[in-house]
Each structure stands twice: as structure tokens, then as C-alpha cells.
Amino acid sequence: MYSEKVMEHFANPRNVGMIPDADGVGLEGNPVCGDLMKIYIKVKDNHIEDIKFQTFGCGAAVATSSMVTEMVKGKTLTEARTVTNKAVAEALGGLPPIKMHCSNLAADALHKAIDDYEGKGAKKSRESLYKEATSPDTGVRGGREAPPPAH
Amino acid sequence: MMNRRPIYLDHAATSPLHPKALEAMLPYFTEKFGNPSSVYTIAQEARKALDEAHDKVASLLGARPTEIIFTSGGTESDNAAIKGVALAGRDWGDHIVTTNIEHHAVLHTCNFLEKQGFRVTYLPVDGDGLVTPAQVAAAVTEKTLLVSVMLANNEIGTIEPVAEIARAVKEKSPRTSVHTDAVQGLGALPVDVNRLGVDLLSLSSHKFRGPKGSGILYLRRGTPFTPQQSGGTQERNRRAGTENVAGIVGTAVAMELAVTEREKSAPRLAALRDRLIAGIEGSLEGVRLNGHRTQRLPNNVNFCFEFVEGESILLNLDFLGIAASSGSACTSASLEPSHVLLAIGVPVETAHGSVRFSLGPENTPEDMDYVVKALPGIIQRLRAMSPLAHQPR
Numbered sequence: 001m002y003s004e005k006v007m008e009h010f011a012n013p014r015n016v017g018m019i020p021d022a023d024g025v026g027l028e029g030n031p032v033c034g035d036l037m038k039i040y041i042k043v044k045d046n047h048i049e050d051i052k053f054q055t056f057g058c059g060a061a062v063a064t065s066s067m068v069t070e071m072v073k074g075k076t077l078t079e080a081r082t083v084t085n086k087a088v089a090e091a092l093g094g095l096p097p098i099k100m101h102c103s104n105l106a107a108d109a110l111h112k113a114i115d116d117y118e119g120k121g122a123k124k125s126r127e128s129l130y131k132e133a134t135s136p137d138t139g140v141r142g143g144r145e146a147p148p149p150a151h
Numbered sequence: 152m153m154n155r156r157p158i159y160l161d162h163a164a165t166s167p168l169h170p171k172a173l174e175a176m177l178p179y180f181t182e183k184f185g186n187p188s189s190v191y192t193i194a195q196e197a198r199k200a201l202d203e204a205h206d207k208v209a210s211l212l213g214a215r216p217t218e219i220i221f222t223s224g225g226t227e228s229d230n231a232a233i234k235g236v237a238l239a240g241r242d243w244g245d246h247i248v249t250t251n252i253e254h255h256a257v258l259h260t261c262n263f264l265e266k267q268g269f270r271v272t273y274l275p276v277d278g279d280g281l282v283t284p285a286q287v288a289a290a291v292t293e294k295t296l297l298v299s300v301m302l303a304n305n306e307i308g309t310i311e312p313v314a315e316i317a318r319a320v321k322e323k324s325p326r327t328s329v330h331t332d333a334v335q336g337l338g339a340l341p342v343d344v345n346r347l348g349v350d351l352l353s354l355s356s357h358k359f360r361g362p363k364g365s366g367i368l369y370l371r372r373g374t375p376f377t378p379q380q381s382g383g384t385q386e387r388n389r390r391a392g393t394e395n396v397a398g399i400v401g402t403a404v405a406m407e408l409a410v411t412e413r414e415k416s417a418p419r420l421a422a423l424r425d426r427l428i429a430g431i432e433g434s435l436e437g438v439r440l441n442g443h444r445t446q447r448l449p450n451n452v453n454f455c456f457e458f459v460e461g462e463s464i465l466l467n468l469d470f471l472g473i474a475a476s477s478g479s480a481c482t483s484a485s486l487e488p489s490h491v492l493l494a495i496g497v498p499v500e501t502a503h504g505s506v507r508f509s510l511g512p513e514n515t516p517e518d519m520d521y522v523v524k525a526l527p528g529i530i531q532r533l534r535a536m537s538p539l540a541h542q543p544r
């Protein structure tokens with residue numbers, strides 16, 4: 001079902017954990033199955049000095065999180081912004097069609113973390129970000145009530 | 152932990168073919184290949200095997216040979232039973248009663264019939280997955296053609312009081328037919344059509360170590376029934392199509408073994424089940440046993456592990472050679488969580504962390520201990536990775 005690369009990242013995920021004094025935090029939820037991915041970044045001189053993730057989700061969700069952290073660690077924020085969901089999936093040697101939505105989470109969570117760092121994240125506290133992402137009304141992780149994804 | 156022997160704990164999904172069933176089947180692929188409907192000697196061997204299989208299966212269920220229809224499996228049996236009774240009773244009724252934890256073969260068939268103008272009542276179950284006879288009887292009206300309640304649930308193992316339900320239904324409405332999907336029950340529970348008091352009963356061969364692509368529909372004599380397949384007179388005009396002779400032969404052999412060994416195998420499996428349940432509950436926090444604790448299939452263990460996702464658990468178990476299944480949205484083709492877990496009140500995110508272990512005859516106490524030893528490491532590792540485990544709830 002999964003490529004070797006996916007299984008390798010799933011079995012040995014890179015950069016797992018949280019950064020308590022992170023400069024930016026991005027949380028993304030999967031509206032279809034209701035899973036969660038959270039990315040923490042530490043920024044120095046416009047570079048991603050450190051990055052960690054936490055994921056509640058399937059094998060593909062774990063592998064894409066792990067892969068995205070590996071792809072952008074040490075990169076500039078501008079470079080990190082160019083990493084797309086598609087690129088993450090490709091770097092993993094592809095994902096099963098039904099799992100393609102999982103790869104959306106990783107890059108999106110990263111971009112949100114950068115937004116958060118750059119202050120575009122509407123100056124929300126981490127707590128309220130979490131609340132927003134998990135509340136059924138905002139639809140990010142209401143799971144079943146949420147509208148189906150565009151793809 | 153260096154156990155490399157695979158531990159198969161997904162018998163509710165499918166089970167390995169019994170060697171005796173395989174042996175009995177083989178000649179019907181080769182020298183005894185004849186079409187049972189033909190007149191010559193080769194064909195008559197197949198005919199004879201078919202008749203013997205009807206006799207055997209009927210006697211194991213307490214039925215008559217003519218009441219047995221061989222099908223392609225549990226799904227076909229459920230479809231044929233429900234559509235067959237519904238379409239045959241259009242002149243007097245339009246209503247079906249079932250539960251919301253049935254297999255999709257029943258639920259989706261009912262959904263289909265709703266689109267054809269039938270009305271369906273999907274009864275809710277309690278937190279253990281039980282429906283009561285009173286609940287079912289209360290839903291039955293003089294327009295109710297069929298009641299369909301499973302003998303035991305495939306995901307959570309809860310055993311429904313089918314005999315009592317059938318009695319209550321017949322008391323209220325004698326002409327309502329009662330069907331049970333007994334797919335998970337055979338070999339685990341006594342399955343006797345008269346003790347159960349049902350008019351139709353579905354079985355799937357590969358769940359009791361018979362071949363895939365083979366199933367049984369019991370149809371009580373006199374039950375109004377419209378066949379779903381046209382084009383032949385096989386199975387007394389109730390299931391057109393050349394019979395799957397080898398599959399039917401294998402089904403009868405496997406079924407006889409499963410039924411005759413049940414008195415020994417069921418208590419053995421129940422002891423393994425209880426060992427696994429106690430082991431998991433004793434070694435991990437944040438776990439929830441799904442399904443009824445005692446009114447439960449002897450081979451079913453189903454847990455939710457909080458804050459973690461089922462597919463991730465399954466992949467990690469697989470690294471250690473353990474095969475199990477999950478009701479997580481992420482493991483289903485529809486990306487929807489198990490309807491059974493939601494029906495018993497499990498929250499969506501908790502349903503994500505569900506794992507079902509379904510045991511079989513080759514499993515040992517050591518297998519259970521191996522799983523109990525393997526799980527805490529897996530769950531703790533995944534929890535350490537989970538944003539939910541660290542957040543205020």
C-alpha cells in the first residue's frame with residue numbers, strides 16, 4: 001500500500017516532538033477523517049533553525065509530517081514557503097490515491113507555522129489556535145460535519 | 152522482542168482454509184469437474200456432492216436440505232434474504248426493521264430498498280451494542296415485512312438476543328419474516344435455525360475456514376421469497392447460475408469441523424480473549440473495551456486507545472508480525488469511522504484509535520502475551536507523537 005520511503009519515515013520519523021518556546025506554530029486538521037498535525041518552528045536569521053511535529057493520524061500523515069520537516073530544516077522561510085503538498089508526496093515516492101489528502105496537511109501546517117511567526121496568523125495564542133482547529137464550527141476538524149475537501 | 156512468527160489476529164476478516172476442506176475440494180476442480188445439471192456420469196458425481204452438501208449443512212443447522220441455498224458469500228446471502236423477502240411482500244407490506252450496527256451488506260441493502268420506496272427503521276443500540284426484543288417488537292407494525300438483526304457483531308463482538316427477538320416479533324406479527332446475519336456466529340455460538348426461530352439466516356464460508364466466494368442462505372420453507380438472480384433453475388429456482396461445486400463441498404466440510412469442534416474451541420478461545428483483555432487493561436491507561444464484556448463472541452477483542460490513530464497502530468503491530476484490523480476512518484476506503492463504534496457512543500476521535508483482534512484456533516496464550524507486551528511500547532510511542540495527548544481536552 002505505501003512506498004518504501006513512506007514506511008521508512010513512518011518507522012523512523014524525523015523531528016518528532018514539540019518546541020516549547022517555538023517562534024511559530026501551525027496546526028492543520030483534516031476535515032475528512034478528522035486528523036491533526038502540528039508543526040513548531042524555531043527561526044533564526046530568517047532560517048528554520050529547528051522544526052518539530054506532532055501528528056495524530058495515519059501512516060501517510062506521519063510520513064508526510066516527518067518528510068516536510070526534513071525538507072525545510074535549515075532552509076530560509078522563503079524557500080520553505082515554496083514546498084508544496086505535491087512536492088512532499090513526490091519526495092515520499094508517492095502516496096496511495098485515497099491518502100493524497102494527508103499530504104495536504106504537512107505543507108499547510110508548515111505554512112501556517114510560518115504565517116504564525118510572521119504575525120499573519122492573526123496574533124492568536126497557541127491555545128486559541130488549537131481551539132479553533134478542533135472546534136466543529138470552524139470546520140477544520142469537525143470531521144463529519146465539515147464540507148468535503150475540494151479535491 | 153524477537154518473535155518473528157506471524158500472529159494472525161484477524162479471523163473475523165477471513166480465516167485460513169482448513170486443509171481437510173481443501174483436500175475435499177480438489178477433485179471438483181479436476182476429474183470431477185462436471186456441471187451438476189448435466190446427465191452423464193462425470194456430472195452426476197458433482198450432483199451427488201452437491202446433494203450431500205445440502206444434507207450436511209441442513210443437518211448442522213437443524214434445517215431441511217431444501218431450505219439451504221448456496222451463494223457466493225455472506226454479502227450475497229444478506230442481499231438475497233432482504234431483497235428477496237421485501238420484493239415478495241410488496242402487496243401487503245413496505246417496512247423493514249433492523250439495527251444501526253449491522254454489517255454494510257445489510258445496511259446498504261436496506262438503503263437501496265429505501266430508494267425503491269420501502270421504509271426502514273434502523274434501531275439504535277445501547278453502549279454495549281445491544282438491542283432489546285421489546286425495542287424490536289415495538290418497531291414492528293402490520294406492514295413490517297422483515298426484521299433483520301445480526302447474531303453477533305463483527306466489529307465489537309456483542310451477541311444479540313436473536314431467539315428472544317424472533318419470538319417477540321412473531322408474537323406481534325406472525326407473518327413478518329425474521330432474518331439474522333450469523334456470519335460471525337458459526338463455530339463460536341450454537342447456530343440452530345429452530346432454536347433461533349428465524350426464517351432466514353446468512354453464513355459466509357471463509358469465516359469458518361471454508362473457501363472464499365462461498366456462502367449459505369437458510370430459507371425456511373414457506374417464506375415468501377423473490378430470487379435475485381434469473382437465468383437458471385439451480386438451487387430449486389432460488390439462485391440461478393452454475394453451482395460453485397468445489398466451494399460448496401469445501402463449505403460443508405469446514406462447517407462440519409467448525410460446528411463439531413465448537414464445544415472445545417469456543418471456551419478455549421474465550422480464555423485467550425479474556426487473557427488478552429486483562430493484559431491490555433492491566434498494562435495501559437486510556438483504553439476502552441468496545442462491546443459487551445460478557446455477552447461477547449469468544450474470539451473478539453476490540454479496544455480504543457486514546458489519542459492515537461488505528462492505522463498507525465496496525466502498521467506498528469505489523470512490524471512485529473501481528474495482523475489486526477481497525478475501525479479508524481483512516482483505514483476505511485470511505486475515510487469514515489466505523490458506524491458501529493459511533494452507534495455505541497464512541498466519540499469520533501476515540502473511534503480513530505480502535506483496534507480489533509479476532510482470534511482463531513491456531514492462536515496460543517503466548518500469542519496473547521506477545522501482543523500484551525508489544526502494545527504499550529507502540530501506544531506510548533504514538534502518544535508521544537500525538538498533539539492530542541499534550542493538549543487540554
Ligand code: FES
Nearest residue numbers: 033057058102481
Ligand atoms: S490522516 Fe486519516 S487518512 Fe491519513
